[in-house]
Amino acid sequence: MKSFSVKSILAAAAVGISLLSAPAASVADDNPSAVIEQIRSSGVLKVPVMTGEEPGYIKDPATGQWSGFYYEFLGEIATQLGVKLEPVETTWGNLAADFQSNKIDIAIGVNPNPKRGLVVDYLWEPLFTDAWAVLTPPGKPVKTWAELNAPEKTVVVQKGSTMQVVAEALLPKAKITPVEDRGLALMELQSGRADGVVFSVFDALQITEKNIGEVSLPEPILRNPATLAVARKPGNAGYINFLTNWIQQERSLGLAQGKLARAWEARGIDLSILPEGFSF
Structure with missing residues (x-):
C-alpha cells in the first residue's frame, strides 16, 4: 500500500479547497447588477x-x-x-x-x-439616426463633400467630437479648425472665416431659424447613429x-x-x- 506524508496530504487539501473556492470568489466579484x-x-x-x-x-x-x-x-x-x-x-x-x-x-x-x-x-x-450635414454661408450650399475638399476651404468642427473625425476623413485637403463649442463655431461662420461647419442635420436645421447659414446634406449621405x-x-x-x-x-x-x-x-x-x- 502506497503511503502519504502529512505534508503531501495538507498540500493536496489546500489545492482542493482553492479549486472549490475559486468559482465562488469569481461569482462574488462579478455582480452584473x-x-x-x-x-x-x-x-x-x-x-x-x-x-x-x-x-x-x-x-x-x-x-x-x-x-x-x-x-x-x-x-x-x-x-x-x-x-x-x-x-x-x-x-x-x-x-x-x-x-x-x-x-x-x-x-x-x-x-x-x-x-x-x-x-x-x-x-x-x-x-x-440622423445624418451629417454642413452649415454654409447663405446662398452657398454644397451638393457633395468634395466641394469643400480644397486647400482654400476652411471647415469648422467642435473639438474632440465625431464631427472632427468626419471632417478630417472626408476633407483632408481643407483647413480644419477645431473650436470648443457650437457657439464659437457659429461665430467663425458669421465672421466669414469659415466655408462650412459640420453638424448633425437635426442640429443644423434648428440653427437655421437664427438666419445664420444654409443647411446642406452633402453626398454621399453619412448616417449618424x-x-x-x-x-x-x-x-x-x-x-x-x-x-x-x-x-x-x-x-x-x-x-x-x-x-x-x-x-x-x-x-x-x-x-x-x-x-x-x-x-x-
Missing part, C-alpha cells in the same frame, strides 16, 4: 448637459433648470431606476474623461468612437441590459420618434431637407 446598485444607492443618475446644444439640452437662464429632448430621455431612465437626475455641465469632447473620473453615469446621443471605445461601452442599438454609452467597469452588464431593453421599447413602440418629432416641431424645424424615406 453592481453598477445599477451603486446608482440606486447614490440616489442620483449623473448625466452630461451642454450649453448651446438646443434642442437636445436647453438651459433656462433665469432658473438654471435643464430641459430638452436628451434631458427628457435621461429623466425617463432615472425614473425607471428610481433616482433623480444630477446634471453635469461638460462638452462632447470631454465625455471619455468624465466617464473615467466617474463624473457621469451615462451619455446619450453619442457616436461610436474607437478611441473612446477603449474606456467606454457603447450600446449597439441607436436611440435614433445616436447611441447611449456607459463607463466600462466591472458589474455594468445588468446596466447595459436594462438600457438596451429601454431603447428597444422606445424604438419599437414609436416613443422615441414621437418625442423627437414633437421637439423639432416645437422649435419650427423643417425636415423637408431629408431625403424621401429617411427614417430616424
